[in-house]
Amino acid sequence: MKEAAMSFSGTIRGVIVFLLAADRPKTCNVSLSPRGKVEEGKPVTLTCRSDANPAAQYTFYKHNHSLTVGSGEVYPFHSVSSEDRANYFCKCENKYGNHTSSPLFLDILYAPKLPVVSVTPGEIMEGSLVTLTCLSNANPAASYRWYRENDNNPLSLRENLNLNNVNSSASGRYYCSAWNNLGKKTSTVNIDVKYAPRSLSVSIIPAGKTTKGSSVTLTCSCDANPAALYVWYKEGHESDKTSGQNFIIENIQQEHSGDYHCKVQNSLGYQNATISVIVVAGPSKLAVIGTMVFIFLIVIFLIVFFLLR
Template sequence: MNSSNLFIDVKYGPRNPSVSVSPSGEIVEGSSVTLTCSSDANPPVYNYTWYKKNVTSPKASGQSYNITNIRSEDSGEYYCVAENIYGLINSSSQFIDVKYGPRNPSVSVSPSGEIVEGSSVTLTCSSDANPPVYNYTWYKKNVTSPKASGQSYSITNIRSEDSGEYYCVAENGIGSNNSTDLMITVAGTQSSQKIPLVIYASVGITVAVLVLMVLCLSGFIWFRKKTPKSVSDTRINADSGQGISNPTYENFSSVGGTSVINDQQDDLEYINVNFDLAKTQDVSLNATVQPTNQDEEVQYAAVKFNPPSAATKPMTGVAEEESPVLYSTVNTSRTNTT
């Protein structure tokens, strides 16, 4: 009795679909990537559809999905859906991590606002990168050697010479990139100090001049007080019955009957003596006044004072006081003789 083999072909839907990536390893921005979906099924899967997680619309269809010139925004989880006549099933997710170098590094300064000389300033560099930046280097424009390293750069007791443009260089395993320049201006630089210096100099010069003027004026007043008055010339000018009145005779001292200039000004006496040349009446004031000529301008070169008589002399044993100084104003009037 002959027996025959019986083949049983069991049909089933897709089983354990999976996604592979090529090339394997690190995916760098700008490169190309191929995703491939595989699944066991009977009959074989006739349709593969590609999705990115959290995105409803499919990305592509087919067993392979090619991404050319991949970008950082292409990073994410991808999966495929395998389908045959008996069913469909989702594969496990495959994470695509696109690496890229530092992007758009920028510099910020703290505190913000005006930077005063002597204060402290902190510069901070920030940059988007995958993997993250592992090294920051600080430079001042037109200076080749670096100023510092690290994400932050602190300048303590900042000076005017620290003014300038600063930038950072951000670097990771993919590449490096320079930030834009940040201008640092320290208040109190030469341009901002010129006006105050001129003002201070002007004020100083003005004060010095005023002090000098006050000193000169004080010295002049002191000199005038200490300088003795000179003997004035005694002059009387007569004109047709009118005389120039009030010529002044100063600092005459009667010592032993002789007119002597007295430097001291104590015990002053002022007297007005009026002469009328038309009268013959004697004028007696214990003084003899001798005019040079009645017909001409009368000038008195000296005024002599008679010493005191014996009856009026001071008593014996009493010190004789110095004769007082006499200031006299002599007014004369002259009449024409016929």
């Protein structure tokens, strides 16, 4: 009986020792190799370790989203990108419980991404204040320069370029360069300044008085943005309108004499201009025939004169 008791006592002690050794993970740590900031495109390894019995399984997290479940203690990045820049942690777990590591920030260095440029306001009128904005994702943070097309002198060394009291000469293409010590990217934006019609002029071809029966072309032109619409009408006949820059009158008659008005208009305003058409009678048919006969007789006379000589 004494030996049996001793054997039973030893078995009890073995169970107690086993129960003390098995436990949930007491520690859980995540590490980064190489340490510190890493350039985009380089390999990186996350390692998670724990003191646990039985051995822990590991789950890696980016922010609060799991990357792997029940994986090994190593999570490799073969070529990191800017999207991998985040906080990472791991969870160590066995059948007795789990333990979560403190977060570790993976800092990725990368050249500026293609800048996003914007223009305020969306529709630009003469005299307004215009702000061009350039933003690029970069680490370290990007520096900025604004240029105008065909001009190498920077207009601004900040992400914003302010254009005060703009006029039509401000229209054109502008460039924004974002750069850091790892590279540079450039984006463009076009500025289109709107204005009402101006510099209106009218002309008539052929110039001067117009002979009855001939044809004339009235031309109207102006500077406008957006492009202007043209409408012609004769004074006193506003209901009879013709559209377009050119107004052609064929076989013109005396009743076509008078003032003609050209109205140019866009969404920002309009202007009017006037030109006079004067129709005069041409030579009569009898006068034309007489002139031709006279010229014919002169030619005959010259021919006879040279033959007699």
